[in-house]
Amino acid sequence: xxxxxxxxxxxxxxxxxxxxxxxxxxxxxxxxxxxxxxxxxxxxxxxxxxxxxxxxxxxxxxxxxxxxxxxxxxxxxxxxxxxxxxxxxxxxxxxxxxxxxxxxxxxxxxxxxxxxxxxxxxxxxxxxxxxxxxxxxxxxxxxxxxxxxxxxxxxxxxxxxxxxxxxxxxxxxxxxxxxxxxxxxxxxxxxxxxxxxxxxxxxxxxxxxxxxxxxxxxxxxxxxxxxxxxxxxxxxxxxxxxxxxxxxxxxxxxxxxxxxxxxxxxxxxxxxxxxxxxxxxxxxxxxxxxxxxxxxxxxxxxxxxxxxxxxxxxxxxxxxxxxxxxxxxxxxxxxxxxxxxxxxxxxxxxxxxxxxxxxxxxxxxxxxxxxxxxxxxxxxxxxxxxxxxxxxx
Amino acid sequence: xxxxxxxxxxxxxxxxxxxxxxxxxxxxxxxxxxxxxxxxxxxxxxxxxxxxxxxxxxxxxxxxxxxxxxxxxxxxxxxxxxxxxxxxxxxxxx
Numbered sequence: 001x002x003x004x005x006x007x008x009x010x011x012x013x014x015x016x017x018x019x020x021x022x023x024x025x026x027x028x029x030x031x032x033x034x035x036x037x038x039x040x041x042x043x044x045x046x047x048x049x050x051x052x053x054x055x056x057x058x059x060x061x062x063x064x065x066x067x068x069x070x071x072x073x074x075x076x077x078x079x080x081x082x083x084x085x086x087x088x089x090x091x092x093x094x095x096x097x098x099x100x101x102x103x104x105x106x107x108x109x110x111x112x113x114x115x116x117x118x119x120x121x122x123x124x125x126x127x128x129x130x131x132x133x134x135x136x137x138x139x140x141x142x143x144x145x146x147x148x149x150x151x152x153x154x155x156x157x158x159x160x161x162x163x164x165x166x167x168x169x170x171x172x173x174x175x176x177x178x179x180x181x182x183x184x185x186x187x188x189x190x191x192x193x194x195x196x197x198x199x200x201x202x203x204x205x206x207x208x209x210x211x212x213x214x215x216x217x218x219x220x221x222x223x224x225x226x227x228x229x230x231x232x233x234x235x236x237x238x239x240x241x242x243x244x245x246x247x248x249x250x251x252x253x254x255x256x257x258x259x260x261x262x263x264x265x266x267x268x269x270x271x272x273x274x275x276x277x278x279x280x281x282x283x284x285x286x287x288x289x290x291x292x293x294x295x296x297x298x299x300x301x302x303x304x305x306x307x308x309x310x311x312x313x314x315x316x317x318x319x320x321x322x323x324x325x326x327x328x329x330x331x332x333x334x335x336x337x338x339x340x341x342x343x344x345x346x347x348x349x350x351x352x353x354x355x356x357x358x359x360x361x362x363x364x365x366x367x368x369x370x371x372x373x374x375x376x377x378x379x380x381x382x383x384x385x386x387x388x389x390x391x392x393x
Numbered sequence: 394x395x396x397x398x399x400x401x402x403x404x405x406x407x408x409x410x411x412x413x414x415x416x417x418x419x420x421x422x423x424x425x426x427x428x429x430x431x432x433x434x435x436x437x438x439x440x441x442x443x444x445x446x447x448x449x450x451x452x453x454x455x456x457x458x459x460x461x462x463x464x465x466x467x468x469x470x471x472x473x474x475x476x477x478x479x480x481x482x483x484x485x486x487x
Binding site (some may be wrong): 156219365 | 404405406407408409410411413415
């Protein structure tokens with residue numbers, strides 16, 4: 001059924017359709033509507049779940065771990081400062097292999113205080129052992145939320161469903177909402193194999209002494225890397241049942257491209273228009289919209305670049321003291337490649353700075369020039385930066 | 394190969410342990426640098442040390458008995474004993 005809903009509503013509806021049994025979350029802009037909607041569903045009797053009120057995000061995720069350990073489907077949502085406050089517990093959730101699902105409406109980090117959008121928050125927790133899926137529109141939010149539970153439960157890994165704050169969280173779109181019966185078929189009731197049960201006592205959260213710790217970290221790393229196959233499998237099954245197939249990334253005109261742009265999240269819609277523009281002019285420009293950032297699909301990405309001469313990574317985050325976080329991973333994907341494209345990095349949209357068509361055309365021009373000359377003048381550039389304000393002009 | 398697989402099977406996801414009583418197998422007595430020694434004549438069997446012991450390493454009785462397999466030598470028992478019946482002795486001293 002088509003519904004005209006915001007990204008936040010799509011996330012909440014996804015969790016409701018998954019019949020989550022426990023929700024513990026703390027309101028924070030711009031995801032608050034998710035928390036409110038879920039509270040409403042529980043209060044109205046539309047969702048048979050325990051809604052655990054807490055005093056912080058740190059407690060919210062802790063409560064979720066406790067709930068998941070009893071073997072029930074568990075959900076939370078957060079943004080920005082809330083996510084960072086959760087970060088300690090995020091590492092514990094993945095280390096304990098708790099199949100939680102979390103929505104993250106991407107928002108910038110303080111200071112200076114900003115409630116607006118970029119992807120610095122989820123980038124900051126990329127090493128936490130959570131699967132990270134980025135959505136480009138509200139349809140992807142509801143679809144990915146439903147898939148996330150199956151991925152989490154079949155890999156015993158926590159999954160983050162990330163989407164750009166305001167741009168998606170507060171923008172209404174027509175969304176095809178799957179029927180409850182179909183989702184029930186796709187997501188059978190969940191049973192955690194080591195659930196807490198007085199009849200069969202287990203120890204969860206034991207000490208990892210030096211003789212064991214490294215092995216468990218290896219096993220976690222292996223599980224996250226291997227989850228790539230499960231994400232693809234679940235995306236295909238979802239496609240079979242609901243008609244919308246998902247993978248690790250979306251490739252747009254990359255086959256013969258000399259220049260490939262890489263983005264994550266809601267940027268992709270606008271960037272596709274620019275790609276179309278250049279294609280009409282006969283320029284071989286393509287786009288990779290990366291859906292899954294963790295596990296990082298290095299091999300698949302390198303394949304998608306094909307014979308491209310230049311790759312431009314456009315991202316809404318920066319790893320302070322280095323480059324953009326996505327750029328780092330893209331670089332690693334091409335390490336040891338026999339013939340690698342030249343790489344350019346563009347930082348943009350921090351704290352909801354507008355990313356304009358003109359800026360993306362600048363990116364394409366720079367990449368085309370690099371491809372032509374075989375030279376990159378400036379590896380990292382900031383788009384939309386008011387250069388006089390920072391003393392650059 | 395089969396040995397590797399067997400060992401790996403023991404490592405359950407998230408370090409879950411399905412057999413109860415695993416802490417019993419960790420003999421923490423080896424951590425000790427000082428050992429509590431009970432003066433059997435002075436001990437009144439008041440059980441204050443038994444109550445305070447964080448490792449359940451004191452057995453009830455008059456006199457109380459220290460379980461050296463698990464006692465880490467923290468010295469709390471010696472500190473709380475109202476009649477000073479427990480003294481801490483250096484381990485490995487000849």
